[in-house]
Structure formats: structure tokens, C-alpha cells
Amino acid sequence: MFGIAVARLDQVDDAERARYEELYCGVCRSLKTRYGQISRAALSYDLAFLAMLLDSLHEYPDERASMRCISHPAKEMPSATSPATEFAADMSVMFAYHKCLDDIADDASLRGRAGSKLLANAYQRCRARYPELCAECEASMARIREIETAAQTEPDEAAREFGSLLGNVFACTGGIFEQTMRELGQALGVFVYMMDAAIDLRADIRNNSYNPFKGLDMDADAMQVVLAELAGDVAHAFEKLPLEQDIHLMRSVIYAGMWQKFNQTYRKEATVRRDVDDRESI
Secondary structure, eight states: OTTOSOOOGGGSOHHHHHHHHHHHHHHHHHHHHHHOGGGGGGOOHHHHHHHHHHHHHHTOOOEEEEEOOSSOTTSOEEEEEOHHHHHHHHHHHHHHHHHHHHHHHHHOOHHHHHHHHHHHHHHHHHHHHOHHHHHHHHHHHHHHHHHHHSSSOOTTHHHHHHHHHHHHHHHHTOGGGHHHHHHHHHHHHHHHHHHHHHHHHHHHHHHTOOOTTTTSOOOHHHHHHHHHHHHHHHHHHHTTSOOOTTHHHHHHHHHTGGGHHHHHHHHHHHHHHHHHHHHHHO
């Protein structure tokens, strides 16, 4: 999910930071157990957020362990695994595989080709576990590619399609909270797609690539207003859920973490503009 649904670690305490890393390592362990060592390339903090959300919603018991791995060979890292990290691992494979296919479709990416080959077997195993969800993902990604290559579309049409897909993912294990989880997934999917577009806008203009903000004549402030409204939809759905465990950590994602890339991107541009203005005033 583009590295956007991540925690704002300077707003959490040491215990919460350790918990976040435990879940991240738990998703990593679940990837290795379910799909093999290579699948760990699909690991992301975004899906660790999904694992944390499901753990809190369903109060799954965690299985804790510590071990060394390729990323941390000199130190044993604590991890927490549960049905939530297993589902997050499954979705990590699904999204990573289709991200590779999307990269191939965009620019015949060699990295995408290599990644799709490495993840092909893992994706087939994921598809055997979730045939309907993977079929929906395939259809949604195909539809998004159609929208992105069409001559005229609504600016948020592809974002709404991605939101529908993420809504299905969140609802898949929602239980009695299925409808609220679907609402949260839909809102988050639209926000993530549009946030990623805002971050990539300058590069997409240079490369003549699709971007829903192209042609709208929006500066960073105007895009922030649009994104803030979408973020409000995410927060509204999130606050409906009866969550207690890790609630402060999850709120650091919803209310601050999701803005980190935007702030980094446009803070740099603002700094450049100030430098130019200063030079011109001398």
C-alpha cells in the first residue's frame, strides 16, 4: 500500500515502538512460514498495520518468539504471530505480486519482471487460500490499468476502484464488524491512492505518466485540503470500531503517520522555494 499507512514513531513511547516491531517481525515470520524465504521481499509496515488492527479487533492470542534472521543476523528479534499476521502475510504476497505486474505494465520494468517471477509460486498458494479475493484483486488491478490509460476519466475513479478492493480485503476477516471494516478499507484505499499520486505528481508530470492530480492546477496546499477530507473519512470509520489494544499506536498511523511522506515531499519543495526567493532578494 505504498508505504503510507505507517506509524509516526516520534509520537509513541518505547513500549509501543517495540510492539510495532514485534508485529512487523511477526508478519515477516508468517511470510516465511507460509510462503518461504523469498516471500519476505513482500514485507511492509502497511500490512503490519492491518495485522495490528485485526489483532485488536478480534483479540487474537499472540505467539511470541525471538530469533535471528537475514536482516538481523547478530541479534535475536522478538516477534508476535497470530491469525492476523498470517492474513497480513497473505495480503502482502497478493499486493506485492500485483505491484510487480503493474510496474511491468507501466514501463516494462526489469525489477517488476524479476519480482513477479520470484513471487509467482507464492501468489498461486495465496490464490488457493483466497480464490475469490485474489480474483477480485486481479479484476480491480485490470480495471485500474484501464482507467489510467483511458483518454478521459474522473480524477478519483482509479482511487475509488482501489478503495473498493481494499474494502474487500478489510471486510474479509471483519466478522460481525464486516461492514465497518469494509468502510474503513474503502476510505483508506482511496486516501492511499490519492496520497501516493500527490507524492508522485512532479515525477509523473516529467514522465508523462497518469496521475489524477494532473490537469487540476493544484498546489501542495490545495492537494492537502483534498487529502484532509479523505483522511477524515478514514478516521470516521476507524473510530467506529471497538478497539482498545494498541489504540494509541494505531491512531499515530491514522492521524499523523499517513501524512509523513507528503510532509517530507512538500517540505523539501518549500525549502527550495525559500532558497530561490532568498537568492532573488539579494
